[in-house]
Amino acid sequence: MQDITKRFPGVLANDRISLECKKGEVLGLLGENGAGKTTLMNILYGLHQPDSGRIYVDGEEVRITSPSKAIHYGIGMVHQHFKLVDTLTVLENIILGIPSKKLLLDLAPARKYLLKLCEEYELFVDPDAEVGRLPVGQQQWVEILKALYRNVQILVFDEPTSVLTPAESDQLCRAIRRLTAEGRSIVFISHKLREVMEITDRVTIIRDGKFIGTIPTREATQLKLAQMMVGRPVSIVRKPRPALEEKKPVLVMKDVNVSDDRGVPALKNFNLIVNAGEILGVAGVDGNGQRELAECVVGLRKPASGTIHVRDRQITDVVADPSFVGFIPEDRQKTGLVLDFSVSENLIIKEYDKQPYIKNGVLKYPVIKKHARSMIEKYNLKTPSGEVKVRNLSGGNQQKVVIARELNLGPVLDIASQPTRGLDMGAVSNVHDTLLSERNRGAAVLFISAELQEVMALSDRIIVLFRGEIMGDIDGETADVSTIGQMMLGHPLEVGI
Ligand SMILES: Nc1ncnc2c1ncn2[C@@H]1O[C@H](COP(=O)(O)OP(=O)(O)O)[C@@H](O)[C@H]1O
Ligand SMILES: [Mg+2]
Missing domain, CATH: 3.40.50.300 (P-loop containing nucleotide triphosphate hydrolases)
Structure with missing residues (x-):
């Protein structure tokens, strides 16, 4: 992806971002919430059109105008919020949208191929289970299997571990290793430093919609990544715990x-x-x-x-x-x-009907504003005023x-x-x-x-x-x-x- 720019009303979500994912690698895409990660990958998956910039797959420039185009170019995406149909079974979800010449689908070959994929990547799900009744972790497996069923070569994961238990995260990591060993490429979106360190080969960091840099993971440390991500020196320290007195x-x-x-x-x-x-x-x-x-x-x-x-x-x-x-x-x-409501009103919303904020049924705005000023100072609130x-x-x-x-x-x-x-x-x-x-x-x-x-x-x-x-x-x-x-x-x- 080269110089991708995408503007939403009032927000420059992607500002000339470039990113390159090689064959067989896991590329981390790291950035704070709101940095523009999902937007960039939605563009790759054809869900958004960039305002400018170019996308190349295997050296050829492509125009990805829809998810089905993306799949045509071998690109799949596992979304943060799954796009599955809860009332259909696993197998039905997986074959949904695949064009078929026959009027009545023969599910047997589809089931066989699905089971083979489950086996190969150790992502086990029951093909006949209703998706809405599966635990979230397994729903993610269904999303992954759905992409693999379409034989994608590039698979994007958008913050996949946020819905997984630690054991499921390990399982996902193993599946990802198998995928890259076969020569497939992974883009792994995250804002968690630890997992980026563990799973990726290289990391691209973006901040406020801008490209900050790409570095090989083995040359990175959590501290260095954190600094690139937030744009200032940070310290990661464990906070001391005072001793507990007797239990009350x-x-x-x-x-x-x-x-x-x-x-x-x-x-x-x-x-x-x-x-x-x-x-x-x-x-x-x-x-x-x-x-x-x-x-x-x-x-x-x-x-x-x-x-x-x-x-x-x-x-x-x-x-x-x-x-x-x-x-x-x-x-x-x-x-x-x-x-x-304004900041000052929100600050008294639980007590607006009590002294000193109200008298004879009338809200006392000077008191409310004064209270807001002291709260803004005490809690270091960044706001132009209490009236915003x-x-x-x-x-x-x-x-x-x-x-x-x-x-x-x-x-x-x-x-x-x-x-x-x-x-x-x-x-x-x-x-x-x-x-x-x-x-x-x-x-x-x-x-x-x-x-x-x-x-x-x-x-x-x-x-x-x-x-x-x-x-x-x-x-x-x-x-x-x-x-x-x-x-x-x-x-x-x-x-x-
Ligand atoms: N469909 C949209 N319409 C308007 N603004 C959006 C839309 N999608 C994302 N944004 C804005 O673009 C910025 C980047 O968002 P996003 O790509 O979701 O960030 P990230 O995935 O890194 O958390 C945010 O300010 C967000 O509010
Ligand atoms: Mg996101």
Whole structure:
């Protein structure tokens, strides 16, 4: 790809980016969220047309106007959000869209070839399973098999490991090695330094839509890649943990049963204690009850049975009290903020009906603005003023607004649900620092995250959720990836070892 430029309304997503992937190599495409990685690869896959630039395959210039053109040129893509039909079977999904001369499809040869591919790449799926019922990891196998069924020579993966357990990630790595050994080429999009170091041969780094450089992985270090990715010197240090005093339970959940939106049990006979001065990390593949856990602890979802107490008071009595519970929700734009309200309004949204923000039914804007000014300073919020709509702030600064509002009064319990999702590195480390200082001042922190690395880096204790149950409760200091990985797959920790 040469000098690719792509502009969206108000955003220069790709600014003359060039990238070259050789036969039989894994090329990493590394950049922070919003750097333009997906856009660049969507162009290669024919989903977007570039404003300018050229694409060559095997030395020939090509125009890729649609995904079927891309496949014609031997290019396949495994998307971040799968493009499968949930109600069809694996086999039906795989042959979907392949032109056939016959009116009635004979599935037997297709099935045979699919099984052969499963065997060859050790990506096992049941051809007759309905795709919507498969675990996410296996859905990704279906996407990969679908591309291989079309015999693509270049396969793009868009942040594939974000939905995989550690063991599944290993499986993916093995499949990728086999593909490159056959002479196929892989473009591996990621913002995770560690996995880029592990799997790629070379790395292309982009930042803010611009090409920064391409280097051979063996000449790279995580630190060097991080600096290229964020454009300034960074330090990667493990944060020290102060010693815990005696345990004081803050959040106590007893025999809680709660269902998800479809009425399916999401937490089953769930028991959990989070103590003052500790970060309890909740690991697990997305969709194993994490969302429902956060929602019932903040009173947004009513358990069918069981009790939830914060410091001996019922959760329902304290949840609206900002000095008791602070909540950083998973979807800050929908649940955490009113995007069309100003920063200053968002900062008091939980207390607008209380002194000193209201008097005789009238909002006191001078007080509200003054409060905003002090919050902007205290939380180092980057905004032209408190009167700017929250919509116009960056993701990291939107998150700072949520944090400022939720944690300013020093709640005894903090609930942080996927608090770094979609944020860039600077903002992620800001959130991490916040959670650690909350813990250090004595708050109980329930920290739910699908990013295993951050759960392991921050947590004093870690529980692993699988289909609404706790597979193990382990010490954060000694936790290791493979043990947690086993639990993420549904194997409970064996007690006594
Ligand atoms: N379809 C689109 N319409 C408008 N803006 C978009 C679209 N797709 C991406 N963008 C913007 O382009 C930039 C790059 O996005 P993206 O390629 O998704 O980044 P990455 O994959 O590196 O996280 C972002 O600012 C994003 O908001
Ligand atoms: Mg992307």
